[in-house]
Amino acid sequence: MESLQPSDSALIDLYLAGRESAFAQLLQRHQARVFTTIHLVVRDEDLANDLTQDTFIKAIRTLKSGRYQDEGKFGSWLCRIAHNLAIDAFRRAKRAPQTSLDDNIGLANSLHLSEESADDVLTREESHAQLRQLIQELPAAQKEVLLMRHYGDMSFQEIADATGVSINTALGRMRYALINLRKKMAAYSLLYDTNLTPPDVASLRLQRIAS
Amino acid sequence: MIQTLPHPTLLRYVYNELPANEQQEIEDALLHDSELAEACAEMLLAQRTLDGLARAPRPATTATILQYSRTFLR
Numbered sequence: 001m002e003s004l005q006p007s008d009s010a011l012i013d014l015y016l017a018g019r020e021s022a023f024a025q026l027l028q029r030h031q032a033r034v035f036t037t038i039h040l041v042v043r044d045e046d047l048a049n050d051l052t053q054d055t056f057i058k059a060i061r062t063l064k065s066g067r068y069q070d071e072g073k074f075g076s077w078l079c080r081i082a083h084n085l086a087i088d089a090f091r092r093a094k095r096a097p098q099t100s101l102d103d104n105i106g107l108a109n110s111l112h113l114s115e116e117s118a119d120d121v122l123t124r125e126e127s128h129a130q131l132r133q134l135i136q137e138l139p140a141a142q143k144e145v146l147l148m149r150h151y152g153d154m155s156f157q158e159i160a161d162a163t164g165v166s167i168n169t170a171l172g173r174m175r176y177a178l179i180n181l182r183k184k185m186a187a188y189s190l191l192y193d194t195n196l197t198p199p200d201v202a203s204l205r206l207q208r209i210a211s
Numbered sequence: 212m213i214q215t216l217p218h219p220t221l222l223r224y225v226y227n228e229l230p231a232n233e234q235q236e237i238e239d240a241l242l243h244d245s246e247l248a249e250a251c252a253e254m255l256l257a258q259r260t261l262d263g264l265a266r267a268p269r270p271a272t273t274a275t276i277l278q279y280s281r282t283f284l285r
């Protein structure tokens with residue numbers, strides 16, 4: 001079914017031909033990935049919204065000025081912009097620290113949208129807030145690869161190219177990021193996913209193949 | 212088998228980056244190697260958990276971006 005969706009490249013062509021709804025689709029498709037990439041770096045809801053806006057504005061300018069080189073990697077390109085903007089903002093914030101690291105703002109929004117009990121939502125949001133904190137504690141290089149690969153949808157080779165390391169180094173950093181995250185989660189008695197029972201290998205494998 | 216299939220390969224497998232022949236090789240190995248299957252399950256669980264952190268921007272942010280796109284002059 002996924003193949004029925006127009007590709008990013010097709011949507012870009014339509015957008016450049018004047019169809020605004022094509023851009024709305026691109027935005028819909030990539031906004032959560034962009035926002036999450038940024039939010040996990042800057043950890044500030046307002047700033048993450050601003051930088052998401054800046055990322056797409058930069059993309060619009062590049063697309064409409066004809067400077068975008070379409071290599072079928074729109075999502076990766078977008079997330080690279082997002083990541084760079086987030087890192088710049090993070091560095092600026094470190095020089096002039098502020099105090100609004102508001103990981104729980106999304107909670108109010110999710111409470112009424114969910115059919116889960118308020119307690120369940122609260123527990124999950126707390127776990128997510130803790131997990132976000134643990135990601136912050138990863139060494140910078142590991143965190144960078146994790147965000148780029150998982151949320152930025154960049155391949156390990158693209159990450160290697162973007163960060164100036166070999167693909168094996170990028171893979172190694174990702175591996176250690178996951179190992180370290182697992183150790184930290186264990187130390188805080190956090191589970192990977194509270195909706196899952198201990199690993200059911202067969203169903204996970206099927207799930208992966210289906211995806 | 213887990214000693215001969217390094218985790219980097221497994222990582223590329225769970226992120227769908229392996230060519231078809233190597234992917235098949237891993238899937239065959241998963242059937243016979245419980246350690247490898249466990250490591251794979253662990254990575255898939257990590258993926259799912261990380262997916263849970265994904266969040267969307269506020270509707271107002273989305274609206275501002277769409278508005279900018281509509282009014283941007285080349």
